[in-house]
Amino acid sequence: MSPIVPIKSESQIATADFRDAMRHLVGGVSVITVGRGRDISGMTVTSVSSLSVDPPSVVVSVNRSSSSWPLLTRYGFFGANLLSAEQLEIAERFSGKNGLKGADRFAGAAWNTGISGVPLLVGALAAADCEVEDIVERHSHGIVIGRVRDLIVSPCAAALAYWQGQYVAVDRDEDVARLAEVGVPRGTGQAGSEGRPPRIPSLATIRPTGTIS
Ligand SMILES: Cc1cc2nc3c(=O)[nH]c(=O)nc-3n(C[C@H](O)[C@H](O)[C@H](O)COP(=O)(O)O)c2cc1C
Numbered sequence: 001m002s003p004i005v006p007i008k009s010e011s012q013i014a015t016a017d018f019r020d021a022m023r024h025l026v027g028g029v030s031v032i033t034v035g036r037g038r039d040i041s042g043m044t045v046t047s048v049s050s051l052s053v054d055p056p057s058v059v060v061s062v063n064r065s066s067s068s069w070p071l072l073t074r075y076g077f078f079g080a081n082l083l084s085a086e087q088l089e090i091a092e093r094f095s096g097k098n099g100l101k102g103a104d105r106f107a108g109a110a111w112n113t114g115i116s117g118v119p120l121l122v123g124a125l126a127a128a129d130c131e132v133e134d135i136v137e138r139h140s141h142g143i144v145i146g147r148v149r150d151l152i153v154s155p156c157a158a159a160l161a162y163w164q165g166q167y168v169a170v171d172r173d174e175d176v177a178r179l180a181e182v183g184v185p186r187g188t189g190q191a192g193s194e195g196r197p198p199r200i201p202s203l204a205t206i207r208p209t210g211t212i213s
Helices: 017-021 066-077 087-094 100-105 170-183
Strands: 028-034 037-045 050-051 058-063 079-083 111-113 119-121 126-138 141-153 159-163 166-171 204-210
Touching: 017 141, 028 058, 028 066, 028 087, 028 119, 037 058, 037 066, 037 087, 037 119, 058 066, 058 079, 058 126, 066 126, 066 141, 079 119, 079 141, 087 159, 119 126, 166 170
Parallel strands: none
Antiparallel strands: 028 037, 028 079, 050 058, 058 141, 079 126, 111 119, 126 141, 159 166, 166 204
16 A cells, blocks of 8 residues: 555645645646737636536636736636647747747737637637636636637547646547557457457546656
8 A cells, every 4th residue: 555645734835745746636738818919918727627517617727927917807808728739839838938928929820819809729629718707816816717708619639738747648549549459449448359468448548748848
């Protein structure tokens, strides 16, 4: 049995310990887009998640010191663009890593203008045009609730996630392709014709997709 690490009381929790704990959390990578016209910016986030289906709404946690924050609060809309594994470069641009700001972050990718005026990424797994419904300011961040006003959904493709400090691709087709190679019918986990041991297909394969410097 693996050793159990005791939970410390809040006063003892060091920032580094908390960061280490959160590295275990797999986060789907999205780009939040804000503003309109040339007055636009955006940021890479892992905090987008679905809040409710009826009404369709999402929640995202945004640092109030980010350059996107004033545009988010001024215009009251944001785009939630769920990235595919092919869009790693876009994630890097919008994390501010290369020093690009504002409209310059959007270069090199195709964007549509959503009904609210926010940019929506062409080829994102899903792109939602959201109206800010509520903001709860807490600590360094604002918890933003967005009502989905419009939605574009792409066919299923490998998703971009962030886990253990690196970008990873979550790819269902990769496993299916491997199963085809060894002759195991999809979803059965039965032995191939040469009597290979049964292999239970996992739902998805996670593979490193890029490095962070
Ligand atoms: C994988 C990843 C996930 C991130 N998730 C969030 C998040 O959920 N909320 C947030 O406020 N910042 C998040 N950040 C940090 C922002 O992307 C970064 O601070 C922001 O782009 C800096 O923007 P600025 O230069 O416009 O201020 C994340 C960064 C990375 C690389």
